[in-house]
Amino acid sequence: MNLSGKIALVTGGSRGIGFSTGKILSENGATVVITGKDAKRLEKATEKIPNSIGIVADIRNTNDVKNVVSKTIEKFGRLDILVNNAGIFPKIKKLHEIDEDEWNEVLDVNLTGQFRFTKEAIPHLQKTSGSIVNISSDAGLKAYQGFNADAYSASKAALIILTKCWALEYSKNKIRVNCICPGVVDTDMTKPFLRTQTDKEFMDNEHPLGRIGQPGEIAKAIMYFVSDDASWTTGAVLAVDGGESIK
Numbered sequence: 001m002n003l004s005g006k007i008a009l010v011t012g013g014s015r016g017i018g019f020s021t022g023k024i025l026s027e028n029g030a031t032v033v034i035t036g037k038d039a040k041r042l043e044k045a046t047e048k049i050p051n052s053i054g055i056v057a058d059i060r061n062t063n064d065v066k067n068v069v070s071k072t073i074e075k076f077g078r079l080d081i082l083v084n085n086a087g088i089f090p091k092i093k094k095l096h097e098i099d100e101d102e103w104n105e106v107l108d109v110n111l112t113g114q115f116r117f118t119k120e121a122i123p124h125l126q127k128t129s130g131s132i133v134n135i136s137s138d139a140g141l142k143a144y145q146g147f148n149a150d151a152y153s154a155s156k157a158a159l160i161i162l163t164k165c166w167a168l169e170y171s172k173n174k175i176r177v178n179c180i181c182p183g184v185v186d187t188d189m190t191k192p193f194l195r196t197q198t199d200k201e202f203m204d205n206e207h208p209l210g211r212i213g214q215p216g217e218i219a220k221a222i223m224y225f226v227s228d229d230a231s232w233t234t235g236a237v238l239a240v241d242g243g244e245s246i247k
C-alpha cells in the first residue's frame with residue numbers, strides 16, 4: 001500500500017490506537033499530522049513517527065480544530081486523509097446516576113469533536129478526493145449487559161450513521177468515508193478494566209478469538225480503508241473485535 005505524497009491527519013494521535021495509526025500511515029509513505037491535548041506527549045509521539053508533526057488541540061474547542069486544519073494546509077498544501085480517532089470513556093454509571101455535564105462531556109468529545117474536524121476538513125478533502133475513517137466501537141453496534149456507559153454508546157452509534165450520511169453526501173466529490181468498530185483494545189483507555197489477572201481473563205474470554213486486541217490491529221484496518229485497495233469502499237462499518245459483536 002503506497003501513501004506517498006499523501007497528508008494524513010489523525011486526531012488523538014499521541015497514544016493508543018491513534019499513535020499506532022500515525023505510525024503505520026507514516027511507514028506507508030504518508031506525512032502525518034497528529035493532534036492531542038498534551039504538548040509533551042505529542043512531542044514524544046512525533047519522535048517515534050517519521051515524517052510527522054504534532055499540533056496541540058482540544059477537540060472540544062472549535063478554534064483549536066480550525067487551527068489544526070489551517071496549519072496543516074499552510075505547511076503541506078493539502079489534506080488527503082482524516083482519521084477521527086480522539087475519544088474518551090466515561091466513568092461507569094447507570095443512566096439515572098449520571099448528571100447532564102457528564103453526558104455532555106462525552107458527546108462533546110466523541111461526537112461533536114468528530115463533527116468539528118470533519119467540517120473543517122471536508123473543503124480540503126473535496127480537492128484531493130480524500131478519505132475519512134471514523135473510529136466508533138462495538139458499543140455503538142449493540143448493547144452489553146452491565147456496560148453502563150450510555151453517553152459513550154450513543155456517541156459511537158451516532159458515528160456509525162454519520163459515516164453513512166457523509167459517505168453518501170460526499171460520494172459526488174469521491175470522498176470515501178468508512179468506520180471501524182473495535183472490541184476491547186489494550187490501551188490507556190481500557191487499563192482500568194484490565195488491572196487484575198481475573199479482569200484480563202474475563203475480557204479475553206468476552207472475545208470469541210480468545211483475547212483482547214492490540215492497537216496495531218486496528219491501525220492495519222484503518223490503513224486498508226485509506227489506501228487505494230479500498231478504492232470502491234465507502235459507507236462501510238467494519239467490526240475489528242475478535243468476534244465480540246457477533247455474540
Ligand code: NAD
Pocket residue numbers: 011012013014015016017018035036037038057058059060085086087088109135136137138181182183184185186187188189190
Ligand atoms: P486512548 O485513551 O489511549 O487515546 C485517546 C486519545 O484521544 C488520546 O490521544 C487523547 O489525548 C485524545 N483525546 C481525548 N480527549 C481529547 C480532547 N478533548 N481533545 C483532544 N484529544 C483528546 O484511547 P484509545 O483506546 O486509543 O481510543 C482511541 C479511539 O478508539 C477512541 O475514539 C475510542 O473510543 C475508540 N475505541 C477504543 C477501544 C478500546 O478498547 N481501547 C474500543 C473501541 C473504540
